[in-house]
Amino acid sequence: MAEAHQAVAFQFTVTPEGVDVQLSREALKQIYLSGVASWKKRFARIKNSILTGVYPATPSSWLVVVMATVSSMYCRIDLSMGLICHIRRYLPSCRYLSFQHRTLLSAALFSTGVWLSGILLCRQSLKLLLSYHGWMFEPHGKMSRSTRVWVALVKVMSGRKPMLYSFQTSLPKLPVPSVEATIRRYLESVHPLLEEEKYREMEVLAQAFQQHTAPRLQKYLVLKSWWATNYVSDWWEEYVYLRGRGPIMVNSNYYAMDFLYVTPTPLQAARAGNTVHSILLYRRKLDREEIPPVMALGIVPMCSFQMERMFNTTRIPGTESDTLQHLSDSKHLAVYHKGRFYRLWLYQGGRLLKPRDLELQFQRILDDPSPPQPGEEKLAALTAGERVPWAEARARFFSQGKNKVSLDAIERAAFFLALDEEAHGYERGREDSMDRYAKSLLHGRCYDRWFDKSFTLVVYKNGKVGTNAEHSWADAPIMGHLWEFMLGTDKFHLGYSEGGHCCGEPSTAMAPPQRLQWDFPEECRKVIDSSYRVAKALADDVDFHCFQFSNFGKGLIKLFKISPDAFIQISLQLAHFRDKGSFCLTYEASMTRLFREGRTETVRSCTRESTAFVRSMMDPDRGQLERRQLFQAAAEKHQHMYRLAMTGAGIDRHLFCLYVLSRYLGVESPFLAQVLAEPWRLSTSQTPQQQIKMFDMEKSQDLVSSGGGFGPVADDGYGVSYIIAGENLITFHISSKFSSPETVRVPLRPGWAQTAWPIGAGLGTPPGPRGPSAFVALPRRGALGYT
Secondary structure (H helix, E strand, O other), X not given: OHHHHHOOOEEEEEEOOEEEEEEOHHHHHHHHHHHHHHHXXXXXXXXXHHHHHHOOOOHHHHHHHHHHHHHHHHOOOOOOOOHHHHHHHHOOOEOOEOHHHHHHHHXXXXXXXXXXXXXXXXXXXXXXXXXXXXXXXXXXXXXXXXXXXXXXXXXXXXXXXXXXXXXXXXXOXXXXXXXXXXXXXXXHHHHHHOOHXXXXXXXXXXXXXXXHHHHHXXXXXXXXXHHOOOXXXXXXXXXXXXXXXXXXXXXXXXEEEOEOOOOOOOOHHHHHHHHHHHHHHXXXXXXXXXXXXXXXXXXXXXXXXXXXXXXOEEEEOOOOOOEEEEOOOOOXXXXXXXXXXXXXXXXXXXXXXXXXXXXXXXXXXXXXXXXXXXXXXXXXXXXXXXXXXXXXXXXXXXXXXXHHHHHHHHHOOOOEEEEOOOOOOOOOOOOOHHHHHHHHHHOOOOOOOOOOEOEEEEEOOOOOEEEEEOOOOOOHHHHHHHHHHHHHHHHHHHOEOOOOOEOOOOOOOOOOOEEOOOOOOHHHHHHHHHHHHHHHHHHHOEEEEEEEEOOXXXXXXXXXXXXXXXXXXXXXXXXXXXHXXXXXXXXXXXXXXXXXXXXEEEEEOOOHHHHHHHHHHOOOOXXXXXXXXXXXXXHHHHHHHHHHHHOOOOOHHHHHHHHHHHHHHOOOOHHHHHHHHOOOOEEEEEOOOOOOOOOOHHHOHHHOXXXXXXXXXXXXXXXXXXXXXXXXXXXXXXXXXXXXXXXXXXXXXXXXXXXOOOOOOOOOOOOOOOOHHHOOOOOOOOOOOOO
């Protein structure tokens, strides 16, 4: 009860003699320190806004310009060519402003104008330089003279020690491709997938669209590109993510895993303490803009816009469209354990809780024997089911009273933490350990993750961690940046005691975590149960296979001057053809963060060159040299397509925006309708790593990451995520659905080996077993003629 009394700043008692007021000095002290911390944060934001606003200059450079101008005047050298005298004539003359004072003020105004003009000139020059992408298309390891000059100019214009958002106003806008180029690339991409007659029909539709409908739509799109910061991102966020009415669990959210082989501590509360503290250290750096921007080649800045909504963000359900609620700050964490929700304050006296203090608080939650309140255990299933029932239930049952207060505590939290009751992670000798780990992170029990939060941190009983992230606010590389920082800080900076606890001594004077209170009527509980049944059916339908390939990795692939990503993408095409006997529309995510507020673009990996190589592998009469040449051509084509996507010359985002405009204008386009209806039966993505240079975890094979994954995009297709970790390890995360006869696992045919056929191994093999296990390996050495 002592902690409860300290939480009240004052108490009063009404007596016959009057009102007796009792002040709590400790509570008032905490309020004062909290206020001081808030004001410090506000001043830091103002300072950062100024520093970012004048970059690549600095406030001290303004002082240098003023001093140089004033010094030149004393030397009777007029650098302003009469402008200072002209400005002085327009300044008011009064007894407080002598002639000398007006001269100094005129010089300061002139210097400020010169200084601001220099900033604008540098920014515009840098924007023009960053619009050049020729460096990306040059042969690997070679650099032309023009590119060397460009690199030198970019370094000069980029300034020193940039902050996180320093380059935002210098990044170029995403260009709108020409309709002719987009349609030409689109037809080229679908040619290997269509029979000749179907292709001719698509050609006719495309030509009709290009001649009659596209010119009008393109004009509106170009007009939007002039007005908006990015002509794609706002529509992409709204129509692809926020307007989706189906469950976001499995269908939209994705996950990330812990270290593959290492668990820093087996104590759940201790691991939660260090990971939460590491994440909050990242948030503090983010608020102070101390995180350096991600740079391609170490010199080309990438857009940092998506990082703004990483914390204090929740997806709010709506009947027609969801919205993103983002707060400037949040001082508490929402925690879930054994069907109970808690609010945990992250600060004491204006200071961030230390890892040992957090461990104590989490241990208090783990030791709490109280049962869940009626309807509380499966409450989060509302975020896992259909969006409309959740929006209606939120408006009806969570708009007032204790339910509103408790829901606000969750939605306004920095992020969500689930202290899981299960143990997961990689177990040697148990093949399905990673499958179960992946499914747990992707959907859990359908009610122990708050899928609407920007991300849910999951800490398992054995000390393993993972996260489930909502997709609308940002793409996976952004979450990956935080995840790398957290793992590195936990392992290298914070550490643990010999007993596995967080370092330091806990403060026992802290108030315990606060249980959230709920009052659900029977009708609300029925809605929760209904959402749970929908989510449970979806989760049970997901078939998952996660595995490590360690025969070789990027080290061997790069020896032959081949992109590891292209190598894997072509291998997936071969695997899919052996599994199905046909090709399919393939999606690979590429980022467009070289442009301001850029998100992603699609690389259509199934090309004419890759299909030619796959067919050669299925033909025993084709020689190794021919296959080698076809493979090289396929890899070069894939790299070229990837570069086009990164530099704003992709296909799908342009067509998507034209389709949105056609709907706004009420224009019917059979071509666009058919393009947007095509299913992506093979959806792939590479998990980025080593975005943070302060931690080089690739040097130790024990500290490699397991990467992350996502659910299948099409009901009859596969979702494939992979991470190329270290020189000799590639981890795959492959998902599909049991309900589809196209992807359901089938028994191996008599005489087949009792393992799935390796991608690229052998010649003329029949289609392999369906399901995620159809993609279980890469080509063995020598399969492509390399030894």
